[in-house]
Amino acid sequence: xxxxxxxxxxxxxxxxILVYIGLIALCCIVVYAVPSxxxxxxxxxxxxxxxxxxxxxxxGFIVRDETVYAAAEKSKINRLAETDKLVKAxxxxxxxxxxxxxxxxxxxxETKDSKSEDNKEAKSEDTKxxxxxxxxxxxxxxxxxxxxxxYRSIMEELGDSVKVTEKGATKDPGxxxxxxxxxxxxxxxxxxxxxxxxxxxxxxxxxxxxVPEKHCxxxxxxxxxxxxxxxxLVFFExxxxxxxxxxxxxxxxDINGEPVTVTVSRVDSGTKTSKIALSCKSFFDGFxxxxxxxxxxxxxxAEGLVLEDSSIVEAPDGRRGVFVKNKLGEHVFKPIRxxxxxxxxxVVFADIYVDAEGNFxxxxxxxxxxxxxxxxxxxxxxxKKVKKxxxxxxxxTPAESKDGN
Numbered sequence: 481x482x483x484x485x486x487x488x489x490x491x492x493x494x495x496x497i498l499v500y501i502g503l504i505a506l507c508c509i510v511v512y513a514v515p516s517x518x519x520x521x522x523x524x525x526x527x528x529x530x531x532x533x534x535x536x537x538x539x540g541f542i543v544r545d546e547t548v549y550a551a552a553e554k555s556k557i558n559r560l561a562e563t564d565k566l567v568k569a570x571x572x573x574x575x576x577x578x579x580x581x582x583x584x585x586x587x588x589x590e591t592k593d594s595k596s597e598d599n600k601e602a603k604s605e606d607t608k609x610x611x612x613x614x615x616x617x618x619x620x621x622x623x624x625x626x627x628x629x630x631y632r633s634i635m636e637e638l639g640d641s642v643k644v645t646e647k648g649a650t651k652d653p654g655x656x657x658x659x660x661x662x663x664x665x666x667x668x669x670x671x672x673x674x675x676x677x678x679x680x681x682x683x684x685x686x687x688x689x690x691v692p693e694k695h696c697x698x699x700x701x702x703x704x705x706x707x708x709x710x711x712x713l714v715f716f717e718x719x720x721x722x723x724x725x726x727x728x729x730x731x732x733x734d735i736n737g738e739p740v741t742v743t744v745s746r747v748d749s750g751t752k753t754s755k756i757a758l759s760c761k762s763f764f765d766g767f768x769x770x771x772x773x774x775x776x777x778x779x780x781x782a783e784g785l786v787l788e789d790s791s792i793v794e795a796p797d798g799r800r801g802v803f804v805k806n807k808l809g810e811h812v813f814k815p816i817r818x819x820x821x822x823x824x825x826x827v828v829f830a831d832i833y834v835d836a837e838g839n840f841x842x843x844x845x846x847x848x849x850x851x852x853x854x855x856x857x858x859x860x861x862x863x864k865k866v867k868k869x870x871x872x873x874x875x876x877t878p879a880e881s882k883d884g885n
Contacts, residue, residue, distance in 0.1 A: 523852040524805055527844055530786035532820045532827040534779040536724065540715035541680050542771055543667045543757075545707040548638055548660055552646040553578050553698045560648070561656045564768060566708060573656055573703045574648035579695070630689055631700045634662035641665040645702070654705040657768035659688040664704070667771070669712065677716045677753060688769045706768055712745060713758045713773060722747055722754035724779060734776045735764050782819035784827040785844060791852050792816070792826070793859060796866045803851040803858050804844060811851055813862050814844045 551557075558575040561567055635642060641664065643651060650656075663683055667675075691701040713733065725731075725744045732739040745759040758777075791802050801815040817833040818826045828843070835841050844850070851858065 522805070524849045525788065525791075525852055527785045527787065527830075527846060527848045527850050529784065529830075529846065530827065531781065531783045532786065532822055532825060533781045534724075534820050534822050536717075536721065536777040536779070537774075538713075538715050538717070538777055539772065539774045540713040540758075541667060541683060542711060542767075542773055543669060543672060543675075543714050544711040545668050545709060546654070546657070546664050546704055547650075547652050548642050548664055548701050548704045549573070549645045549648075549650065550635065550642050550699050551576055551696045551702050552644050555579060555696055555702075557648075557692060557694055557696055557702060559658075559693070559703075561703075563656055563658050564763075565656045567650060567653065567656055567705075569651060569653045570649055572647060572649045573705075576646065576648045576702065631660075631691075634660055634689070635699065635701070637662040638665050642701075644699070648702065650703075650705050652705045652707065654707045655763070655768060657704040657706055658691050658693070659769045660691060660701050660704055661686050661688040661771055663771055667714075669710070672712065672714070672757065675714060675755065677755070680714070680716070684772070686771055688771065704768075710759050710761050713742065713760070713775075714755065716753045716755055718752060719749060719754050722749065722756055725754075725756050731758070732778045733758065733773075734778075735773070736766070738764075739778070740764065780820045782827045784819050785830045785846060787816070787826055787828055787844075787850065788852060789821065789824055789826060791850055791854065793854050793862070796863050797870070802844065803854050805849040805851060811854075811858050811861070813858075813865065814848075815841055816843050817841070 555576040555578050558577070559573070560575055561571065561573045567573065638660075663686055666679065666683070691703060696702055725747050727744050727747055729744050730741055731744060732741050734740075740760060740762055742758040742760040745757045746755075747757075748755040787802060792800055793802070794800050795813065795815075799815045800818075801813050803811040804814050806812050816828040817835070818828050820827050831843065831845055833841055833843055
């Protein structure tokens with residue numbers, strides 16, 4: 481009895497497995513034998529117009545040629561040139577009037593009995609005047625002391641590159657700036673070759689500070705001259721990302737929301753990272769106070785038909801293209817030519833393009849239905865088509881005439 485029950489259960493499992501296999505086989509037959517059903521399962525999208533920007537987010541340092549000028553002695557300052565003004569050599573930028581240390585005034589005690597009421601009132605007025613003078617003097621001393629604290633380390637970094645001026649004149653032509661940051665001697669074009677990734681990291685977070693405006697101590701900065709020449713944006717990237725930068729080509733960077741055209745000046749490859757320098761001669765608001773620049777580099781911005789990179793295949797003859805689904809449901813290979821590719825999508829020419837040999841090539845059109853994921857069958861059919869196109873055409877030979885009638 482028990483044996484019969486086990487045999488019955490075994491037969492039921494066998495029947496269930498056979499039914500399951502049969503259903504799977506039926507689904508395969510329906511999907512692959514009936515084109516209309518297979519077409520419903522295909523992933524496609526419509527080719528439409530759009531724009532692709534190939535970009536890179538970078539953090540770089542501005543390298544420029546500039547000279548800091550310091551006062552020869554403790555002075556009162558009167559600025560003669562506005563900030564960002566372009567001046568010639570020997571132009572007087574600031575007026576420096578030497579000032580002497582004011583001796584501390586001795587305080588004398590006076591008795592109330594030796595002063596009349598009128599003298600008290602006079603003293604009161606004198607005291608107010610003296611207080612104003614003392615306050616002004618204290619303000620001056622406070623500014624000078626403040627300069628000493630703020631600029632000592634900066635001037636030490638600049639070293640012998642600082643030029644001392646007695647009358648406030650510049651020996652160099654260029655733009656006037658009233659900001660210093662201490663990196664002027666390190667980040668200049670003469671040092672461009674030797675700049676390392678560590679050099680830039682050590683300068684991260686460096687802020688420019690204003691030079692004194694009214695009074696200054698001996699040897700402290702009073703203005704800076706920035707040469708009217710090329711400046712560079714220098715940064716490091718891993719070698720794979722750096723491969724997108726080609727020396728001599730132009731790209732754009734975003735500054736204050738505006739595109740600025742720059743040139744890829746150099747790409748120095750290292751073991752893991754590369755040093756990239758972009759050069760430019762255009763200036764912008766805030767440029768002379770800026771040292772670090774976080775910006776977007778745009779390699780190319782193109783408009784055309786937008787395709788997904790995953791739908792693009794390469795034919796055996798080297799042509800790149802996509803499969804277009806025609807009205808009959810057939811997959812037709814169409815060659816393409818890309819204008820720009822951001823790694824996920826690309827923009828291509830529409831209707832027709834000119835190949836490298838100067839031939840006009842028919843390509844995809846707006847609203848074509850593109851096969852998103854070409855199958856092995858698609859690739860196999862493309863391989864056969866290319867092979868057939870390459871086969872030599874059989875040449876017709878004229879029939880030989882026969883004599884002997």
